[in-house]
Amino acid sequence: MVVAESKPVTEILDMIKECKKVVVAGCKGCVTVCNSGGEKEVGILASELRLARKVAGDDLEVLEYTCERQCDPEYIEPLDDLVKDVDAVVSIACSVGPQYIAARYPFLPVFPGLNTVFIGGAAEHGVWKEYCQACGHCIIGDFGGLCPVTRCAKSLMNGPCGGSSGGKCEVGKGTIDCIWHLIYERLKNLGQLSRLENPWGFKNWSTSRDGGPRTMIREELRK
Numbered sequence: 001m002v003v004a005e006s007k008p009v010t011e012i013l014d015m016i017k018e019c020k021k022v023v024v025a026g027c028k029g030c031v032t033v034c035n036s037g038g039e040k041e042v043g044i045l046a047s048e049l050r051l052a053r054k055v056a057g058d059d060l061e062v063l064e065y066t067c068e069r070q071c072d073p074e075y076i077e078p079l080d081d082l083v084k085d086v087d088a089v090v091s092i093a094c095s096v097g098p099q100y101i102a103a104r105y106p107f108l109p110v111f112p113g114l115n116t117v118f119i120g121g122a123a124e125h126g127v128w129k130e131y132c133q134a135c136g137h138c139i140i141g142d143f144g145g146l147c148p149v150t151r152c153a154k155s156l157m158n159g160p161c162g163g164s165s166g167g168k169c170e171v172g173k174g175t176i177d178c179i180w181h182l183i184y185e186r187l188k189n190l191g192q193l194s195r196l197e198n199p200w201g202f203k204n205w206s207t208s209r210d211g212g213p214r215t216m217i218r219e220e221l222r223k
């Protein structure tokens, strides 16, 4: 899932300081799962904004709505009535959401209430870790199902580097596993250490985002 975290309320208050009425828009997708932008967080942020502005003697009206998904234009539509007389939308979806809202309402300011952090998963309650950089050509099958692109600090395709010590990466002061240590252990468990006998070769980066924003087209779905 896309993992995102809340911006400090002070930062959001500063973004909307000229506004008298806003909509806080959440999303029932990834940001609900990672507890940063679902219905509950919409209610909490709306209350925090109202309270802070009340204390400042400058009341703010805050409407609340949580879309099914903000990364799908048809689910933005229900905001049409709500945004008619507001000064701005604060989106607490991943950063796709505010951009879709901006596209639908060309004359309405939109502000992000979250920082989108990475593609990852839950490690334990309240802890999420990054697992994928969406390089567009997944090669983890060659590495026991583990991703050196994302989980090696240097994205080495032939590791480990000289900074690997005791199974830990030199980056992170001993707090981050060296993925190349884990790849070695995993391939050993699978009886596939022979995969490491020859240099892996070159990764095809033409599918990654260095050429600008990417588009994926599935013709069979467009018909």
Ligand code: SF4
Pocket: 131, 132, 133, 134, 135, 136, 137, 138, 139, 140, 147, 148, 149, 150
């Ligand atoms: S190889 Fe690419 S697509 Fe696969 S997990 Fe790593 S970054 Fe993601």
Ligand code: SF4
Pocket: 151, 152, 153, 154, 155, 156, 159, 160, 161, 162, 163, 164, 165, 168, 169, 170, 171, 177, 178, 179, 180, 181
């Ligand atoms: S110590 Fe391991 S994870 Fe860290 S940069 Fe070197 S090979 Fe990559």
